[in-house]
Amino acid sequence: MISIKNIKKSFNQVNVLNGINLDVAKGESMVVIGGSGTGKSVLLKVILGLIQPDSGEIFLEDQSLSHIGREQFLARFGMLFQGGALFDSLNVWQNISFRLVRGNGRINAKEAREIAEQKLQRVGLKPDILELFPSELSGGMQKRVGLARAIASNPEIIFFDEPTTGLDPIMAGVINELIREIVVEMGVTAITITHDMASARAIGDKVAMIHNGIVQWTGRITDLEKSNDPYLIQFLKGSSSGPIKLTS
Amino acid sequence: MTTYKAISSVLRPVGRSTLDLFQVIGKIFLFVVETLSHFLRPPYYWKELTSSIFNIGYLSLPVVGLTALFTGGALALQIYSGGARFNAESVVPSIVAIGMVRELGPVLGGLMVAGRVASSIAAELGTMKVTEQIDALKTLSTHPIKYLTIPRVLATTISLPILVAIGDIIGILGGYLVAINRLDFNGSVYLTNTINFLEIGDITSGLIKASVFGFIVAIMGCYHGQNSNGGAQGVGKATINAVVSSSVLILTANYLLTELFF
Numbered sequence: 001m002i003s004i005k006n007i008k009k010s011f012n013q014v015n016v017l018n019g020i021n022l023d024v025a026k027g028e029s030m031v032v033i034g035g036s037g038t039g040k041s042v043l044l045k046v047i048l049g050l051i052q053p054d055s056g057e058i059f060l061e062d063q064s065l066s067h068i069g070r071e072q073f074l075a076r077f078g079m080l081f082q083g084g085a086l087f088d089s090l091n092v093w094q095n096i097s098f099r100l101v102r103g104n105g106r107i108n109a110k111e112a113r114e115i116a117e118q119k120l121q122r123v124g125l126k127p128d129i130l131e132l133f134p135s136e137l138s139g140g141m142q143k144r145v146g147l148a149r150a151i152a153s154n155p156e157i158i159f160f161d162e163p164t165t166g167l168d169p170i171m172a173g174v175i176n177e178l179i180r181e182i183v184v185e186m187g188v189t190a191i192t193i194t195h196d197m198a199s200a201r202a203i204g205d206k207v208a209m210i211h212n213g214i215v216q217w218t219g220r221i222t223d224l225e226k227s228n229d230p231y232l233i234q235f236l237k238g239s240s241s242g243p244i245k246l247t248s
Numbered sequence: 249m250t251t252y253k254a255i256s257s258v259l260r261p262v263g264r265s266t267l268d269l270f271q272v273i274g275k276i277f278l279f280v281v282e283t284l285s286h287f288l289r290p291p292y293y294w295k296e297l298t299s300s301i302f303n304i305g306y307l308s309l310p311v312v313g314l315t316a317l318f319t320g321g322a323l324a325l326q327i328y329s330g331g332a333r334f335n336a337e338s339v340v341p342s343i344v345a346i347g348m349v350r351e352l353g354p355v356l357g358g359l360m361v362a363g364r365v366a367s368s369i370a371a372e373l374g375t376m377k378v379t380e381q382i383d384a385l386k387t388l389s390t391h392p393i394k395y396l397t398i399p400r401v402l403a404t405t406i407s408l409p410i411l412v413a414i415g416d417i418i419g420i421l422g423g424y425l426v427a428i429n430r431l432d433f434n435g436s437v438y439l440t441n442t443i444n445f446l447e448i449g450d451i452t453s454g455l456i457k458a459s460v461f462g463f464i465v466a467i468m469g470c471y472h473g474q475n476s477n478g479g480a481q482g483v484g485k486a487t488i489n490a491v492v493s494s495s496v497l498i499l500t501a502n503y504l505l506t507e508l509f510f
């Protein structure tokens with residue numbers, strides 16, 4: 001469904017992405033892991049078109065994104081940002097239905113509110129928070145509202161940027177479960193960035209580990225333990241000795 | 249060799265900051281061009297526009313009104329004491345009027361709004377930038393310039409002339425109150441003098457200035473906000489830059505426009 005071909009990107013002569021190649025099949029949940037500063041967020045932003053790569057191409061169903069156009073791509077796509085990234089000036093239902101009342105085929109406020117309510121229920125929240133503003137919600141609730149916004153327009157592809165960081169273990173478990181359920185029941189293609197291996201195991205079908213600007217290892221989540229890749233083994237063990245050097 | 253080093257160590261920072269300044273001017277110019285190009289293409293976000301007009305225009309009324317009131321009063325006293333030196337106390341109404349309408353109304357109104365609005369726009373958009381809300385907007389197929397910049401720019405460009413017009417009236421009223429209470433002017437003579445003296449061109453030139461100043465305030469707030477980075481500190485810096493640059497640009501534009509209308 002999504003093919004990432006030889007993406008390169010450097011900032012101020014520092015190579016961050018050195019030729020990333022990655023394929024994600026339709027309906028598959030891909031988890032991207034890797035140390036801090038290895039360029040995982042940059043990779044997501046490149047796919048989204050928020051950052052222009054130096055070279056390389058992204059394909060969606062064998063069509064280059066530059067041909068499909070970003071608008072067409074974004075219409076089929078949802079994203080959960082790391083901090084939720086809810087709009088401070090809008091209340092919960094306006095946040096969830098943001099795209100629905102604006103994009104093509106826009107709907108009226110009453111319908112939008114109803115859909116927002118459904119999506120809110122889907123992420124396990126009660127409708128009594130529909131009128132609240134993001135600043136009145138806890139971090140875990142913001143994440144869930146962000147999730148409701150990401151699925152509001154029934155996307156085919158969803159990105160999750162570190163969905164469990166900053167949450168307590170129980171809330172992290174709840175979010176993992178929700179993401180897994182939603183991915184399965186909506187049949188979406190998902191790409192998740194995470195440092196949290198428990199989360200990776202809960203959400204993913206496949207894993208890609210990024211190191212030195214390339215995909216160092218990729219395979220099924222069930223094959224993680226069987227791998228003898230020294231980089232992966234060190235990452236999984238969280239050990240400071242091994243081929244991964246802490247340079248900065 | 250050492251003198252060469254000394255000279256270059258003094259000149260280098262100057263050269264660097266001059267180059268940086270030109271770079272920033274170029275970027276702001278491009279930002280203005282991009283904003284203007286979005287004016288012409290839908291979609292338009294009317295709800296954002298009306299709420300911006302309320303927040304920026306209506307809520308600035310007390311600040312602009314108070315500034316004008318006291319400026320008008322002080323102006324009457326100053327002109328009276330200056331005029332008394334050549335027995336021309338009677339010029340107070342006409343000079344208060346022309347001073348407020350052509351110069352002090354728009355400039356002080358613009359500067360007050362710069363302090364109040366450029367800072368709040370920069371802080372709001374800067375926070376949106378660092379909390380990824382602007383990225384979120386883009387992924388929800390909404391252009392930040394259309395959704396954030398255009399409503400704010402339109403709101404200040406429309407609101408500031410209205411604020412200044414109200415401020416002019418309040419400023420003249422301030423001069424009037426001081427003149428009849430402290431300087432023993434006759435109220436109806438004062439008002440007739442004011443009204444007979446002012447020309448329509450005085451008023452329109454002041455309001456055109458105000459409109460330009462409004463545009464400057466929102467553009468600077470949006471530019472610095474949307475380009476902020478580096479967390480809370482970056483937002484603070486963006487806020488300062490927005491206020492300082494819009495104030496300096498207002499004073500610069502004021503001189504240029506005054507030359508133009510001279």
Ligand SMILES: Nc1ncnc2c1ncn2[C@@H]1O[C@H](COP(=O)(O)OP(=O)(O)OP(=O)(O)O)[C@@H](O)[C@H]1O
Nearest residue numbers: 011012016034035036037038039040041042043195
């Ligand atoms: N806009 C930018 N300008 C300059 N450098 C950048 C920019 N964005 C990212 N970088 C650099 O790219 C590198 C990778 O950053 P990125 O945020 O992708 O890391 P990450 O893998 O997501 O790390 P983490 O797990 O800590 O979030 C970092 O060294 C960062 O400084």
Ligand SMILES: [Mg+2]
Nearest residue numbers: 040041042193
């Ligand atoms: Mg990251």
